[in-house]
Amino acid sequence: MKLASSLLDAVFYNEVLVGVVGCKVTLIDEEAGPTSSKQVYIATMAVLPAYRDLGIGSSAGPQLAFAMLNHLPLAGTKAITHVLSNIKDHAEIIRVFLHVQEGNDDAVRFYERAGFTVEGVVEGYFPALTPSNAKLMSLAVKH
Numbered sequence: 208m209k210l211a212s213s214l215l216d217a218v219f220y221n222e223v224l225v226g227v228v229g230c231k232v233t234l235i236d237e238e239a240g241p242t243s244s245k246q247v248y249i250a251t252m253a254v255l256p257a258y259r260d261l262g263i264g265s266s267a268g269p270q271l272a273f274a275m276l277n278h279l280p281l282a283g284t285k286a287i288t289h290v291l292s293n294i295k296d297h298a299e300i301i302r303v304f305l306h307v308q309e310g311n312d313d314a315v316r317f318y319e320r321a322g323f324t325v326e327g328v329v330e331g332y333f334p335a336l337t338p339s340n341a342k343l344m345s346l347a348v349k350h
Contacts, residue, residue, distance in 0.1 A: 215227065215228075215229040215251075216228050216229070218254065220258055225254060225255045225257075225258040226252070226253055226254035226255065226258065227251060227252070227253055228249070228251065228252040228253075229249070229250045229251040229252075230247050230248060230249045230250060231247070231248045231250055232245050232246070232247055232248075232300070233245065233246055233247075233248060234246075235301070235302070244299055244300070244301045244302075245297070245299045245300045245301070246300065246301065246302040246303065246304060247294065247300060247302070247303045247304075248303075248304055248305065249303065249304070249305040250305075252305075287318075287321040288321075291303070291321070291346075291348070294348050295348070300348055301347065301348050302345055302346070302347060302348060303323075303345065303346045303348060304326075304343065304344065304345040304346070305318070305323070305343075305344055305345075306329065306332055306333075306341035306342065306343055306344070307341060307342045307344055308333055308336060308338065308340075308341055308342075309328065309338045309340040309341065309342060310338050315342060315344070318344050319344075321346070322346050323344040323345060323346045324344065324345065324346070325342050325343070325344055326343045326344065326345050327342075327343050328340050328341070328342055328343070329341045329342075329343055
């Protein structure tokens with residue numbers, strides 16, 4: 208299965224758009240070229256409040272094959288589970304990472320339940336938001 212470099216995917220529940228998830232595959236060492244290990248950056252994941260805690264974000268998100276996902280029974284937990292289950296077939300992907308706005312404790316707990324850990328804080332990552340700092344979270348991929 209060939210990996211695309213990015214994806215923005217929609218999450219539907221009973222034919223209603225309830226969430227989006229976007230990710231990007233990048234090289235860890237640009238200078239090593241295409242043989243370098245890769246990482247997946249989850250650039251955005253959002254589920255409408257009324258559909259949170261139903262499991263939609265954890266398993267309904269992007270497949271690294273980048274097929275659209277429609278008519279999902281759940282929303283939050285499915286996105287992460289799906290991303291991680293598809294990564295296991297790609298030994299070159301060794302890390303998944305993302306940024307969470309400081310103060311968004313629900314999101315931090317959500318990702319921690321999926322196995323992510325906080326690596327540190329990036330000052331001013333969200334300049335148009337208050338607070339503007341972001342927590343950098345990551346997950347080492349075990350194959």
